Amino acid sequence: MNISVWEKNKMFRSLFLIPLLLHTILAKKTALPNLPTPQVPPQQWSTLSGNEPLVIARGGFSGLFPEGSPDAIGLAQGISVFLCNLQLTKDGGAFCVTGTTLDNTTIISLVDPKEKTYNVDGKDVQGHFSFDYTGLLIEQNVSMTQAIYSRPNFYDGASPVLNLDALLSGKSPPRTWLNVQNAALYIENGVQVVDIVLELLKVYQIEFVSSSDIGFLKSISGKSNKATKVVFKLLNNNKVEPSTKKPYGSIVKDLVTIKSFASGIMVPKEYIWPVKPDKYLGLPTTLVADAHKSGLEVYASGFANDFFTSYSYDYDPVAEYLQFVDRGDSVDGVVTDFPATASNAIACFAHNNTLPKKAPTLIISNNGASGVYPGSSDLAYQKAIDDGADIIDCSVQMTKDGIAFCSESTDLTSDTTAMPKFMSRSSSVPEIQPKSGIFSFDLTWKEIQTLKPQMVSKSSDFLRNPANKTSGKIVTLSEFLELAKAKAVPGILVNIQNAPYLASKKGLDIVDAVSIALINATFDKQTKQQVLIQSDDSSVLSRFKDIPSYKRVMLLIDKMGDVPKQSAEEIKKHADAVNLPKTSILKISNAILVGMTSIVQELKDANLTVFVHSLKNEYTTLAFDYWSDPNVEIATYIQIAKVDGIVTDFPATASRFMRSPCSIPTNDPSILPAKPGDLLNTIPTEIQPPALAPLPPLEVANVVDPPLPAVTKSSKNSTVAEPADAGATPASPPLPSGARANVASSGLSIITILVFAMLFAAHQ
Numbered sequence: 001m002n003i004s005v006w007e008k009n010k011m012f013r014s015l016f017l018i019p020l021l022l023h024t025i026l027a028k029k030t031a032l033p034n035l036p037t038p039q040v041p042p043q044q045w046s047t048l049s050g051n052e053p054l055v056i057a058r059g060g061f062s063g064l065f066p067e068g069s070p071d072a073i074g075l076a077q078g079i080s081v082f083l084c085n086l087q088l089t090k091d092g093g094a095f096c097v098t099g100t101t102l103d104n105t106t107i108i109s110l111v112d113p114k115e116k117t118y119n120v121d122g123k124d125v126q127g128h129f130s131f132d133y134t135g136l137l138i139e140q141n142v143s144m145t146q147a148i149y150s151r152p153n154f155y156d157g158a159s160p161v162l163n164l165d166a167l168l169s170g171k172s173p174p175r176t177w178l179n180v181q182n183a184a185l186y187i188e189n190g191v192q193v194v195d196i197v198l199e200l201l202k203v204y205q206i207e208f209v210s211s212s213d214i215g216f217l218k219s220i221s222g223k224s225n226k227a228t229k230v231v232f233k234l235l236n237n238n239k240v241e242p243s244t245k246k247p248y249g250s251i252v253k254d255l256v257t258i259k260s261f262a263s264g265i266m267v268p269k270e271y272i273w274p275v276k277p278d279k280y281l282g283l284p285t286t287l288v289a290d291a292h293k294s295g296l297e298v299y300a301s302g303f304a305n306d307f308f309t310s311y312s313y314d315y316d317p318v319a320e321y322l323q324f325v326d327r328g329d330s331v332d333g334v335v336t337d338f339p340a341t342a343s344n345a346i347a348c349f350a351h352n353n354t355l356p357k358k359a360p361t362l363i364i365s366n367n368g369a370s371g372v373y374p375g376s377s378d379l380a381y382q383k384a385i386d387d388g389a390d391i392i393d394c395s396v397q398m399t400k401d402g403i404a405f406c407s408e409s410t411d412l413t414s415d416t417t418a419m420p421k422f423m424s425r426s427s428s429v430p431e432i433q434p435k436s437g438i439f440s441f442d443l444t445w446k447e448i449q450t451l452k453p454q455m456v457s458k459s460s461d462f463l464r465n466p467a468n469k470t471s472g473k474i475v476t477l478s479e480f481l482e483l484a485k486a487k488a489v490p491g492i493l494v495n496i497q498n499a500p501y502l503a504s505k506k507g508l509d510i511v512d513a514v515s516i517a518l519i520n521a522t523f524d525k526q527t528k529q530q531v532l533i534q535s536d537d538s539s540v541l542s543r544f545k546d547i548p549s550y551k552r553v554m555l556l557i558d559k560m561g562d563v564p565k566q567s568a569e570e571i572k573k574h575a576d577a578v579n580l581p582k583t584s585i586l587k588i589s590n591a592i593l594v595g596m597t598s599i600v601q602e603l604k605d606a607n608l609t610v611f612v613h614s615l616k617n618e619y620t621t622l623a624f625d626y627w628s629d630p631n632v633e634i635a636t637y638i639q640i641a642k643v644d645g646i647v648t649d650f651p652a653t654a655s656r657f658m659r660s661p662c663s664i665p666t667n668d669p670s671i672l673p674a675k676p677g678d679l680l681n682t683i684p685t686e687i688q689p690p691a692l693a694p695l696p697p698l699e700v701a702n703v704v705d706p707p708l709p710a711v712t713k714s715s716k717n718s719t720v721a722e723p724a725d726a727g728a729t730p731a732s733p734p735l736p737s738g739a740r741a742n743v744a745s746s747g748l749s750i751i752t753i754l755v756f757a758m759l760f761a762a763h764q
Contacts, residue, residue, distance in 0.1 A: 053324075054333030055343050056299065058335055061076045063148075063151065063337035063627065076340075084176060086164070095162060095164060101129055102138075108128040108138075109128065111137075111141045116132060142161050143158065150619075173204070176206045178209045180193065201224045207228060208230075209229075209230055217262060218261050229263045230261065230263055234266065234271065236248065252287070263295075272300055273323055273324070279311050281310050298331045299333040300333070303320065303337070303342065305629055316630065316650065317338065318631060319652075321345035322350060344671055359663045363389050363655055365381075367408045368384045374453035375456060376395065378483070379472035387651040388655030391493050394492070396513070396514055398506070399447075404517060405474055411437030491529055492530070494514055494531075496510055523549070536557060539708045540708065553577040564602075564697055566700055570700050578609070579647065582637065589689035589690060589692050593675075593677065596640065600642060601642075611647055613647035614649060616648070617649070631657050633674075
């Protein structure tokens, strides 16, 4: 690749980077001092200086763009200090590339297929080393790539390796932190690293210089610019420091000696909050307090929104930052690949845990706090209440003997421990789902009470709170309602599923069971707590139309591209609100936001309230536009899509967002949303994600359902009713309008079930 191509791509991207840059700078002015307002007192920090912690951006916004690329630097500038991990060429060229070699983040192997081997800290390392090349060769022939494969690769090869001199001699250089990597290796191979670094410090305004080599730091001590802070960077505990030949874990115990040649330390975050072998946080160390007593600043490194650290954070990156700046002694700065999230944590969320909710948008739990505890369990509901949910939800299922209880699905295979115990009761019910399952209506309440609720994780790589995988208990609808009353929750949502099938095939009247439970708990006369009745069946909702204290919600499951006026008006006949899948609101292709439908506005024009489901914290569920930060997704659905409520597995994340002053877009600072198309327009046209096929509109036929069938008499169930025609064989119930059309399937074979059961048992 030549420079003309780089410049062409740079010019193309720069045309579209401006709104994205403004989104970052205006929304997150958090490296600058917070300006106090009359309503909010100045924040007090337990850093060494008393100032708010610094955000140090490794290579700029490297969580999205390749390290050191113009876009990465531009998005991070103004909210953070730019950290350059220094690599030197044999003629003294200074470049910013993380690592010992050039291999992980550049295309060097395409330029020079041959690798060399050098001994680095006692180990042979093979690859391409910067000191084997001239600065001119690297600058003109080597471009950057995204080192983390889960991050977007659209920008690979678009920018040359960053020349530090070119960056710092520009018109508006960023605040800079120079980290000198492998100083001893350069000296061994004839590169005068001390002289080069001292010259850089003399010529340019560099605020920090760091190294993991004590000998190097001592060699520049007293020779560098007095305005430049010298920081000792410690590596993992068991690694050996090259000068003293001692492990870093031993050196950190002698802070007095460190203070003799450095003004601060940069440590892996585990030095402060250790992570136990089970991946939960251990007790904090006293390192920050001890260092502050010795006059040393402490900078924690290793932060990235898309790196799993500990189950204790529930996949919420803001929660991790707050652990270091808002829990006891605060670190003096954090080193991160996602500077915007760190900036938000400091300016918007720290010290705000007791503020009242500011945003009017409803927080609706999805089976309670199902991201933290098994869904629909007593623990999940209590956690949702504690975390600030406005509405807690119960998806009602029925047992064989007519007991209504809460569970996401009538198929208990995933959400409970039913599979090993009741494998022989597995059956195929194509009216409900295409695969076989163990269904609640085939088990008595006594049998279900022998089960435990079970955590459902995003994938085997993203387990949710495994220590509590089967914690808590399954609750009846009556117990759910009593909990809501006792805790004075602002509202409840009762979701009714599969009513036609239960009535016609199982003799179970789920609508009547819900009605009686609500009346018994006096929710029909409720004036202080909201009562939402949700269903994907319009006939179910019609059964509740005469109770003014209930608000009816139509659940739409399938993706759609449009809601014509006639369809919206038809919904209004049956419901007061609509619960939409988020993919019907924002269009996503290859994890990039490519547009937005007009569905929310179309429904609001019909005087319908709009909810969106279901939001999660795991970064794999988030578009790249959200910067692997669930708070940006929340802001987008509230501020851009303008929904009235969000359904979430993690109410704590949504509640913290809505308590923050930054949730109000007119405040400064504020967390602004991702605008669909802004990130897309930074990608060259030829490699943009493919255009999405148009989604079908919501037709009236998909809104209106046939009347509910009469409840058949069944000797197997305790809740029975006479069918409309006692002599007629009940017909198969029609699918509800909001549900996916299931294709009949033989489902799981007995062999598959057996294999699944054995695998399940092996993991217990």
